[in-house]
Amino acid sequence: MTERRIGIIVNGASGRMGYRQHLVRSLLAIRDQGGVELADGTRLVPDLLLVGRNEEKLRTIAERHGLTEWTTDLDAALAAPGYEIYFDALVTNLRVANIRKAIAAGKAIYTEKPTAETLEDALALAREARDAGTVSGVVRDKLYLPGLLKLRRLVDSGFFGRVLSVRGEFGYWVFEGDGQSAQRPSWNYRSEDGGGIVADMFPHWNYVIENLFGRIQDVYAQTATHIPERWDEQHRRYTATADDAAYGVLRLEGGAIVQMNSSWDTRVHRDELVEFHVDGTRGSAVVGLWGARIQPREATPRPVWNPDVPDPHDYRADWQEVPDNAGPDGFDNAFKAQWEDFLAHWAEGRTYPYDLLAGARGVRLAEAALTSAAEGRRITLEPLTEA
Ligand SMILES: NC(=O)c1ccc[n+]([C@@H]2O[C@H](COP(=O)([O-])OP(=O)(O)OC[C@H]3O[C@@H](n4cnc5c(N)ncnc54)[C@H](O)[C@@H]3O)[C@@H](O)[C@H]2O)c1
Numbered sequence: 001m002t003e004r005r006i007g008i009i010v011n012g013a014s015g016r017m018g019y020r021q022h023l024v025r026s027l028l029a030i031r032d033q034g035g036v037e038l039a040d041g042t043r044l045v046p047d048l049l050l051v052g053r054n055e056e057k058l059r060t061i062a063e064r065h066g067l068t069e070w071t072t073d074l075d076a077a078l079a080a081p082g083y084e085i086y087f088d089a090l091v092t093n094l095r096v097a098n099i100r101k102a103i104a105a106g107k108a109i110y111t112e113k114p115t116a117e118t119l120e121d122a123l124a125l126a127r128e129a130r131d132a133g134t135v136s137g138v139v140r141d142k143l144y145l146p147g148l149l150k151l152r153r154l155v156d157s158g159f160f161g162r163v164l165s166v167r168g169e170f171g172y173w174v175f176e177g178d179g180q181s182a183q184r185p186s187w188n189y190r191s192e193d194g195g196g197i198v199a200d201m202f203p204h205w206n207y208v209i210e211n212l213f214g215r216i217q218d219v220y221a222q223t224a225t226h227i228p229e230r231w232d233e234q235h236r237r238y239t240a241t242a243d244d245a246a247y248g249v250l251r252l253e254g255g256a257i258v259q260m261n262s263s264w265d266t267r268v269h270r271d272e273l274v275e276f277h278v279d280g281t282r283g284s285a286v287v288g289l290w291g292a293r294i295q296p297r298e299a300t301p302r303p304v305w306n307p308d309v310p311d312p313h314d315y316r317a318d319w320q321e322v323p324d325n326a327g328p329d330g331f332d333n334a335f336k337a338q339w340e341d342f343l344a345h346w347a348e349g350r351t352y353p354y355d356l357l358a359g360a361r362g363v364r365l366a367e368a369a370l371t372s373a374a375e376g377r378r379i380t381l382e383p384l385t386e387a
Contacts, residue, residue, distance in 0.1 A: 007083030013050040018089030093194030115359035122360035126387035138359035144334035150292035160280025171263035177231030186232035196242035203362030221369035293319035
């Protein structure tokens with residue numbers, strides 16, 4: 001079997017996402033399975049060059065995983081021969097400058113979302129990539145999650161009939177950091193450091209919605225900083241300047257309405273940390289990261305409103321679990337599945353659909369939601385198909 005090596009620069013290798021999801025669960029897993037199999041049978045095997053700002057952390061990670069190449073100098077990494085792809089999992093506010101350097105160095109780009117903090121920057125990056133003939137890809141991991149793959153099946157099979165509405169609930173309680181340490185990095189709660197739940201989550205909602213239900217025509221959002229004071233990694237008290245909850249209403253082409261709640265200040269009374277409840281003329285579904293339950297029209301109960309007596313009906317029992325049907329190995333890690341997809345597109349010279357322009361649409365939705373919240377009005381989104 002032919003083997004082809006592909007050099008990948010991994011910037012932000014010690015971060016929460018960079019290390020766990022991208023390095024360990026994706027790139028090292030791909031290396032350990034012998035690479036990605038291409039259409040012609042060639043196996044594409046990654047060679048990794050880790051980049052970060054902390055030498056000690058990088059050395060430890062490299063040694064732990066049998067890697068030999070790492071540096072704290074991005075310019076040196078970009079100049080090193082044999083690395084064709086630049087991957088960025090840095091904090092959001094460093095992304096544009098670094099990707100810009102990588103485009104100039106002639107690398108293909110793969111990056112975490114959001115691609116920038118502002119639409120202007122996101123579009124500028126998309127334009128620069130286009131003009132330089134750069135292949136680019138942006139993380140859209142949620143679409144590769146088992147629950148959303150099942151939802152894709154339901155949509156493609158026409159299960160819903162006409163989709164009327166989608167109610168998305170995302171969130172959990174993130175500790176303030178005083179008594180119990182926070183389970184997210186503190187920069188997430190400071191807008192001056194690129195934080196905020198809108199910037200973090202609306203790029204996800206954009207690709208989930210536009211890929212499954214259609215183009216978003218307009219957005220209305222209310223944001224909040226419910227917890228104004230938090231404690232950071234060093235147990236120092238700081239002012240939370242970024243939004244930590246957002247309540248959005250989006251109208252889609254075709255008329256469906258999406259309500260999307262995102263919150264780091266809610267206690268979970270759901271089966272999963274994100275759930276989408278989709279109602280269509282022919283059926284409904286409740287989908288999480290893993291699970292999916294459906295209720296077709298023919299099996300819909302006929303509730304009658306009567307507040308005078310306790311309702312004995314077990315509504316949850318009316319729903320049917322959608323089976324995995326994922327083969328003997330089950331579902332793969334979502335980040336890894338997308339890496340494989342991106343690498344195969346790149347190696348085979350195919351256009352990758354979720355590129356920096358698609359990433360810019362995600363940034364635009366976030367920006368529009370923030371504008372909507374600040375100005376108290378609905379924001380229209382025209383089609384954005386060109387940088
Ligand atoms: N796809 C997803 O589901 C998902 C989930 C969470 C975060 N993210 C995105 O991933 C990115 C990283 O988030 P995270 O939660 O891993 O954050 P993190 O704080 O854990 O990691 C950030 C990385 O940036 C590096 N960094 C920070 N400041 C730096 C500086 N001044 N100079 C050089 N490097 C610096 C850190 O060393 C670390 O490697 C963000 O853009 C975030 O939006 C994506």
